[in-house]
Amino acid sequence: MYLIAIAWGYVALMMALAEATSSQGSILGAIVTLLLYGVLPISIVLYLLGTPHRKKARRRQEQLEREAATAESGQADGRDHAPADMLAPVRKEP
Structure with a gap:
């Protein structure tokens, strides 16, 4: 993926x-050429090709957040019932 972007750049x-060294060209034309033929298309292509990676990273982050919330609540299976091991401690009367 990056090889194509480097080659296009x-x-x-x-x-x-x-464009800059041509007798009929200009520095402004060279800058516009570099931006419109180089930077803009490469940025669009890399953004579109990076979409699956961003989706996977977002799903992984959501999964980690769900696991953290489950561990924080004390629920091993993620359901909303009271956990069996959360019994009140027995203490002696004063």
Whole structure:
């Protein structure tokens, strides 16, 4: 995935360099070329290709939060009944 982005960035950089050094080109044209042919498409493609990874990370975070909430509440199975091991301690009368 990153190899294609690096290659496309190289091509866009060479296009911008050719624009800047051309007798009919300009520095402003080179900057616009680099941004519109390089940075913008690469950022869109990397964002779209990173969507499955972000989904997986979000699901993993939600799972960890659910496990933490279950451990905090003392429920081993996540249901809303009173746990069996949470009995009141027996103490002696004063």
